[in-house]
Amino acid sequence: MSFVVPKESFNGKVASVDFGKDDKALTIGGDSALPFLSFEGELPNKPVVAYEIQDCPPDDWPDTVREVYKDVSGDPVTWAKYCQDEQGAKAIALRLVSTHPDRGDKSAEEASQTIKDVLAAISVPLIILGSNHIEKDSTVLVAAAEAASGNNCVIGKAQEGNYKTIVAAALAHNHKLIAMSELDINLAKQLNILITQMGFDKNKLITDPMCSALGYGLEYTYSVMERIRLAGLAQNDPTMQPPILGDVGMYVWKVKETVASEADVPEWGSLEERGIAWETLTATSLILSGANLLIMRHPSAIENVGKTIDELV
Template identity: 45%
Template sequence: MAAVEVPIEKWTGKVHEVTLGGNGRKSVVVGGESTLPFLHFEGSLPRRPVIAIEVRDSEPKDWSPHLVDAWGDVLADPAAWAKKAMEYGADIIALSLRSAHPEEGNTGADEARKNVDKVLSAVDIPLIIYGPGVAEKDNEVLVAASDVAKGQRVALGNCEEKNHRTIAATCIADGHVAIGKTPIEINLAKQLNILLCDVGLSRDSILMDPTTGALGYGLEYTYSVMERLRLAALGGDAMTAMPMICTAGEESWRQKEAKFAEGMPEAWGDHLERALTWEEITAFSLFAAGADIMVVRHPGTVERMKAVIDRLMSESA
């Protein structure tokens, strides 16, 4: 019989490339895909998906004992934590300025400057800087962080519709990248990208966070929205073609499957095994859906994701 002809998709679009770091600091470039994740046979995947490790500016009080065991003393010192994260293979440090949260210290711009400066000096890989997730405090600490990190091309998040002008302005002024976060919906994601471009932020300075649902907690919604965003981008829609970032660590470790050891059903199995698998499957499924940057928490997840991505990125695939 005749040879089987494998169908090839002819994509017209391409994901924008976004550079973090540089200017003396190591740089990481994400994006550039002209095909679906890991399908080397019909397009180019010039950049590897990367791993960011979450580091907090203050010691987390409610983290799972397995995370506390894995990191030990450095949890109280963001600079030491970032260094150790780099040793564990982080491509990027995702510094979360949680202490600015009204319930977790309510610190302000001064503390943010101090901590960002410390972490910038401790490591030479790029930074993502997250505010505490409360609108006014985000604006206060992210603008301060932006100023301290001027020229270092960090990513600042989260940028939502309500604060997009402030974050975009500070990114433009200091040469940073904005992380636009929208609640698991393709049109809202696109709309925020348009708003950011309208206020003057360039396309290569935007990352999309489609909002991560952990395994068992909405993963399939995130997964499908990301597949749709990526298909739209490859189909030629430049306003959905920003690289995507997901927060698998934060979302999986706050679910009871990962967080709690005691009083769980026997069928849930060994706590550490379950918790790690929860984070890893969440992260890996979203890489498979098109994530370019994954923010995770456990060093074991970093190791495993890197090993698997190595294999998926090898051209022989």
């Protein structure tokens, strides 16, 4: 009995989505094989990791990751430049936390100014994220899309309760769009259909099936991503072919394992390495299940995920 390489080929293909501009533009997706199985298909683009920053100081981030940015995080422009110039960020994700009614309730106009300032200071692609408040995002992200017009940004997240205005704005200002649903492949599919029915090009869409942290529902995100990718490739379902986003940092840097000190939980070992490992392993698991774009916080975690990706391709 001699060994024959068991190959599987698929009819479907993940859409290629580019964002940013000029020589710093990035492309994700384009896969015609399962993650990192390049012996049986094309995987033209490596997963991309974006550094997460926000429009107000990260008071709610645990020490391990807040300390890293303590000298720059008072101002989003300084913070963005630091990530680009000092950390070598390939992309930056700006979360407009302070527009949330409970976190400062800043206006859409203030958010627009922040976006303009950040865009003026960096050359790498920008991902613009709302505060995850359904009503507020529907006005803030519309203004954000306009403020970032011409920069080919990624805007998000459009959800079932607010997608119409956000889709229209992304369409009008020629941005890419993140569609987010909550850990259910059918909801992800339905939202993608609703958005494309508005005339939004499916090749400009990124799907976010909702992230979860290692130990806190990661298996659900992992399997939903795997099923989305299989549906897109094996069943050639066009509504399941957008590249996939894993919004890792915000889910990881609040769980007990990234917060509790070694003094409190001696059996868990060093807090610093534990937190970094938590974000790293969450991200690595998700690139294996299909994520094409990750949003992360700790430079050391980002570096190690990058090294893992380099080993995988």
